[in-house]
Amino acid sequence: MGCESCSTGKNGQPKGCKNNGTCGTDGCNKLSVFDWLANMDLPNGQEKFPYVEVRFKNGRKEFFKNQERISLSMGDIVAVEASPGHDVGMVTLTGELVRVQMKKKKVKPEGDSVLKIYRKATQKDIDIWQEAREREEGIKVRAREIAIRLNLKMKISDVEFQGDASKATFYYTAEERVDFRQLIKEFAHEFRTRIEMRQIGFRQEAARLGGIGSCGRELCCSTWLTDFRSVTTSAARYQQLSLNPLKLAGQCGKLKCCLNYELDAYLDALKEFPRQDTKLQTQKGTAVCQKIDIFKGSLWYAYEGEWMNWFELKTDQVREIIHAAKNNKPVASLEEFVSEEPQAASDKFEDAVGQDSLTRFDKPKKQQKRKPRKNRKRKPQAKKNNRNFKKKKPAKND
Structure with missing residues (x-):
């Protein structure tokens, strides 16, 4: 709209x-x-x-x-x-x-x-309101300078004036408790107005400032997200994401809120998987789970001592092996459950419309035809005989 x-x-x-x-x-x-x-x-x-x-x-x-x-x-x-x-x-x-x-x-x-x-x-109310909003940016810069001079471990992220310009609210973030009594005194003396300090979280600060996320879109917290739920590293583990803080952290420095978006779908899919800490008992040896693929419904197991050889099994096959071990009838090995599926033929591109090349309209360069070389035998050059060679002198006019 x-x-x-x-x-x-x-x-x-x-x-x-x-x-x-x-x-x-x-x-x-x-x-x-x-x-x-x-x-x-x-x-x-x-x-x-x-x-x-x-x-x-x-x-x-x-x-x-x-x-x-x-x-x-x-x-x-x-x-x-x-x-x-x-x-x-x-x-x-x-x-x-x-x-x-x-x-x-x-x-x-x-x-x-x-x-x-x-x-x-009224028009008078709107004029006072607009004048107060124009002062906010300059006051925010000055307030940050005063906070740095007082060595306070806090960050003033935004300033908001009341509509009648009688009070200014300073929004700040801090990891620890801050004693800002002296700061309020200097603010009141500098700005000549009523001062209110309001602490906000790092997510609320990012929502107020806005920005562009790593996905290329505007931040969710500054566009439509209003309730901030806690995000833990277990959300990344369930989705099998690498625990890299540089990739998992958002603009606010906390874990990205989008980690919770698909978490419920992953938790529902993991209910059909056996526990990863369950070891498979076979006659050949004990196998340990190395990796799972939620989308394919596959698990990879390796024998203890043979960590380089992995065997891909489906969830039904793993349940069958666990059930056989509980009945004291362990299977011979994992190799008998691994099926060598033939590689699917790669889909070849079919040019149905005749538009398979981006350069189909370009004019091909004309190749210059080279003339065939004739095998001619070179004649030996006649040697000049200096003795027989006589230079003719120009005739004198009588």
């Missing part, structure tokens, strides 16, 4: 609305929810749900009660209740879908934590 200003301009270049995250139709913002009930009327006698969803900087969303029954729609700039003063945000969702979102995020409508909407923002 996008507004008309998102179309291309001259020479195919993107036009853009240049609103820097405050698009009027809310179609260019991350974590936006499409209101598919907007064109549907409520049944007779049913009142509209009196709560709306308001978005602030970097996708931060909160729910507010429309106590005054103000006519609101997506994209409206509103002034909402804050502590202290008021804040300014954009309405991103109204109607019955707000009820669904509040239930999903476990926010009770009748709770004391739900604040209310004051009014639609």
Whole structure:
């Protein structure tokens, strides 16, 4: 989704609305929810749900009660209740879908934590809000310089001003507890406003900053992922990935969230496999599992002492060998279960359309024909006889 200003301009270049995250139709913002009930009327006698969803900087969303029954729609700039003063945000969702979102995020409508909407923002409110947002980048740089001077082991990742510019919230990350009492004093003296420090996790920091992942797409946490689940190294082991921290870590320095996406499918597939620590008892010797392939349903075993010779077995064959060993009737060896399958013939490319070459339209270079050489015998050169050779003198005119 996008507004008309998102179309291309001259020479195919993107036009853009240049609103820097405050698009009027809310179609260019991350974590936006499409209101598919907007064109549907409520049944007779049913009142509209009196709560709306308001978005602030970097996708931060909160729910507010429309106590005054103000006519609101997506994209409206509103002034909402804050502590202290008021804040300014954009309405991103109204109607019955707000009820669904509040239930999903476990926010009770009748709770004391739900604040209310004051009014639609006036031009004065919007001007103060825009001026405060323009100051945020410079204040963030200055705040980092002060934190480095005080030798605090913390990283200030973002600054967010309240809509009325009466309070600034500093988001920071730290591995240990930080005593920032002196830091708050210097911030208040430097910036002349109320200061609030809020610690966030490394995943939340990456979500606020955004970026491009190793897959070439925008980060999941900054586009659609809202709940961050713990990721452990066992997720990589179940998927048989190499435990390389450089490849498994994301931009936040933690394990990638996408390791959990396919984990359930791998766990369901591993239920059909026998345990890898189970040894196969045969008459020839004891075999130990070396490797498994979940997609093929195969396991590779090697005899103890003969680690270089691997035998590929299917899951049914492994269960048969284990069952025979439990009945005190071990099989002779693993070789009798290994079937030498003939190699499948490679599929040959069939040119059905006649477009098998990318250079089929190029004109072939004309080869110059070489003239055949004639076998001619060279005549011996006559030697000049200096004695018989007489140079004629030019005749003198009488």
